[in-house]
Amino acid sequence: MAAPAYERLLAVQDLDVKLTQLRHRHANHSLRQEIADVDAAIAAIDVVGAEIAERKGALDARHKTLDDEVTVIETRRSEIEAKLYDGSVTGTKDLIALQEESAMLLERQTGTEDDELEIMEQVESVTAELESAAADRGAKVADKERLQAELDTVLVALEAEITDVENQRVDAAADVPAGLLGHYEGLREDFGGIAVARLVGSTCDGCHMSLSAVSLDQVKKLPDDAVVTCDQCGRLLIR
Ligand SMILES: [Zn+2]
Structure with a gap:
């Protein structure tokens, strides 16, 4: 079960990806x-x-x-x-x-x-x-x-769209705890865009590697709203 804060963070990430694409289209x-x-x-x-x-x-x-x-x-x-x-x-x-x-x-x-x-x-x-x-x-x-x-x-038209998505991003980010958002933003720079991945079974869909059995076991014991990162790539994981 995914923690709502993570789901909202994923929404922020979707908007960030969209913004990157729009800005790229604007510049190029x-x-x-x-x-x-x-x-x-x-x-x-x-x-x-x-x-x-x-x-x-x-x-x-x-x-x-x-x-x-x-x-x-x-x-x-x-x-x-x-x-x-x-x-x-x-x-x-x-x-x-x-x-x-x-x-x-x-x-x-x-x-x-x-x-x-x-x-x-x-x-x-x-x-x-x-x-x-x-x-x-x-x-x-x-x-x-x-x-x-x-x-x-x-x-x-692109600038209007960018402003619109930026506003959506402000709204979406307001719902994410500040610490988690800061963590995400730092990772986003490191990963060049995708900082939040889903845990699918035992696999991180950010790096497509399986988590170790130990870490998977630890993850399962954590409360839903705990910050979980992939032990292979370091991305935030949504369970
Ligand atoms: Zn990973």
Whole structure:
């Protein structure tokens, strides 16, 4: 016949086991890993994005250099063209020299503009890459927000359940004598959860070992409310 205090202690233990499971689910919910995976994917996109942005920065700088070069050439050419037609230069040789310089500058300008076009094409392609990375990132951020909202809902429900079981545990523990409860709590730490076992026949269902004949004999002689521990594992025994 089981002592009622032990039965109540068993109820406390059931609630403690339930609490451990609920807290474990709270701390290790699979959605947490999914969110961590999405975070890692976002970080990877950011690394690629930074690399693309760096390439674009270099192309933009090159584009500006070529643009400035064209401006310088154009300005120089305008000056020469003006000199050719404003009558300030009259010598045939000088005029020919100016015409030659103008033609040479035009050739340089055309070449530079060709280079500039090529760079602009590359800028276009890199910009498309950046836009694609930004779109990928946006999708991942949306995934994360959805998962986080899902997790928040799950956690709120789990927290409510934990509070409920904690309250049940307070009520159940109030019925257990303080000394026995303290003994149980100490054992629970040692055994990592299960501190109360049932004596089934001569076997402890905590360690599945049989009690020695001597100790079994002693146990039988004890009053119902006496504290009995398994002589094999040390768990509190319910008879
Ligand atoms: Zn045992």
